[in-house]
Amino acid sequence: MEIIKEELTWNDFLKVEIRVGTIISAEKFEEARNPAYKMMVDFGDFGMKKTSAQITKLYTPEEIVGKQVVAVVNFPPKQIANLMSECLVLGAVGEQNEVTLIQSERKVPNGTRIG
Template identity: 50%
Template structure:
């Protein structure tokens, strides 16, 4: 699951810092990835381990352009863990995996640039 943003807009509407603090972004490690042929747009099903306290969560992610299924397990990603789950076809997506659209609109994952503990919160 990912949200799209119009690249032509320069900035988002201003928000309060307390609003930002309500969004819980955590680091997790992909433990399993599968094809998601039922998805309307090409996507993968991901199982992501966020460590003790949060545990393993499922997500659907439209990241097929830049990532092969076999390369995803073991990768650390960032995800919003406190949005309500969304039903995407037969998959109940529990977290929102974060990424950026490249010049062609294909998603590149947002990831920490080094090792961080599973479940580490963006600060």
């Protein structure tokens, strides 16, 4: 059984900008240490953001383009190989380290806040 690391306050949670965006492009991230895709995600009024995700076990680039995903958009940019990642796409990590993307049940406008 895993243990929850640390309790957050409601104010801590409110600091995290979790928003819905649509993947506009995805391609194999050859330079990454672990298998991953480079992606561009459209967050509507919050702009287009580059990122990478280790989701290659369950998805192909062709099938994720057009999918809406949930991501944290207010982390500082992070260098991953030769890519400056601008958001963190969220996923559920399985027992074999396979990542299932977190998605909205219904289509919503890009940039919609998760709360």
